[in-house]
Amino acid sequence: MAVRTVLEWLNSCSGCEIAILNIGEALVPLLTRHLELVHAPILMDHKYLGQRGDGTEFNIPEAEVGLVSGGVATVEHLQVLLQMREKCRILIALGTCATHGGIPALMNGQDRKEGWEGVFQTRTTDPGCSVPDVEVPAPLDRVYACDEKVEIDLFLPGCPPNPALIAEVLMAVVEDRDPVLPHKSVCDTCPVIREGKGAVSVVRRFLVNAEFLAEDPIDRMRCLLEQGFMCMGPVTAAGCAGGGLPRCIAARVPCRGCFGPVRRDGNQMLDMMNALASNGSDFKSVVDRRSLLRFSGAHGGLRPLRRKSAAERG
Ligand code: SF4
Ligand code: SF4
Ligand code: SF4
Incomplete structure (x- = not known):
C-alpha cells in the first residue's frame, strides 16, 4: 500500500x-x-x-x-x-x-x-x-x-x-527500515593533500583562486584551509555529493558549511576556532566571524550583539 x-x-x-x-x-x-x-x-x-x-x-x-x-x-x-x-x-x-x-x-x-x-x-x-x-x-x-x-x-x-x-x-x-545516511564531516570525505599545518596564519577571503594545476586531479590539490582559505569542511556534515567528492571542493572552492554542523549538539563556531588553531591560523584574522554560522544561526547560534555603551565606544 x-x-x-x-x-x-x-x-x-x-x-x-x-x-x-x-x-x-x-x-x-x-x-x-x-x-x-x-x-x-x-x-x-x-x-x-x-x-x-x-x-x-x-x-x-x-x-x-x-x-x-x-x-x-x-x-x-x-x-x-x-x-x-x-x-x-x-x-x-x-x-x-x-x-x-x-x-x-x-x-x-x-x-x-x-x-x-x-x-x-x-x-x-x-x-x-x-x-x-x-x-x-x-x-x-x-x-x-x-x-x-x-x-x-x-x-x-x-x-x-x-x-x-x-x-x-x-x-x-x-520499507520500514532506518535510512543509510552519512555521519562524517566534509573533511572526512575530501581527498585533497593535507600536510597537517597551514601555509599561512592569516585566514584569507576567497577573492583569488586557490593554488592548483588545472590538469591535476583533485587529490593533487593542497587542502584549502591549509592554503589559508576559510573552508568549513572540518565542522560541516558530509552528504552534499551523496558518497562522492564534496561539491564545492570538486569545484576547487572552500566549503561554506551549507549542510550545517557535523555535531548536532556541538558548538560549530567553537569547533571551527579549534580547527583553525590546529591549522596554525589566527582566528582574529577571519573577516566577519559570525558569518561562519551563515547556515546554522538557529538554536541560539546567532544573537544580536550587545550594544556598546558610550564609555565603551570611547
Ligand atoms: S578543510 Fe576543506 S579542503 Fe581541507 S580537507 Fe577539509 S574540506 Fe577538504
Ligand atoms: S558548502 Fe555545502 S555543497 Fe559546498 S562542500 Fe560544503 S556542504 Fe558541500
Ligand atoms: S535556502 Fe533553505 S529552503 Fe532553500 S534550498 Fe536552502 S535549505 Fe532549502
Missing part, C-alpha cells in the same frame, strides 16, 4: 522542493507506486482554512510521513508546523533551513526591528516603502529551526539536500 505523504514549506525558498524533483527517474516509481501525496502546496491547490478560505482551523490531512522545509519565522509557519507534527507519524526536517535555520537565520544576529527596517526602508530606493504589517503573518522574535518548536524524527540537512539522500530516506520509510 502506498504511504500517505505530506509536503509543507515554511520559511523556504523552494530549493528543497526542487531537490525532490532532482531525484530524477527514481522519483517516478516513488510517486506512482510507493507514495501517495495527499497534501503538497507546491504542487496542488490546498487551502489551509477550507477550499474557500473561510474555515477557522488548519486542515492538513493525516499522513504516515511529512517532509517540512524551511525554518520557523512567522506565526503562520508555527501553526503549520504544529499541524504537521499533529498529523504526521514521521516528521522529517528537509534542508538546512528546517534543521538549523539556514540563511534566513542570519537575521538572528541582529536586532529584528532594525533588520526589517534595513530591508524595507534603508536599503530601498522607494521613499514610501515601509515594513509591511497588514495582511502578513506576524513575525516571531527570531528564526527557529523546526526542532526548536516540535519533535523531529529525522534530519536531512543540505542547502539544498542531496536528492539521492532524499530518495534514500523516502524508500527507508516505505
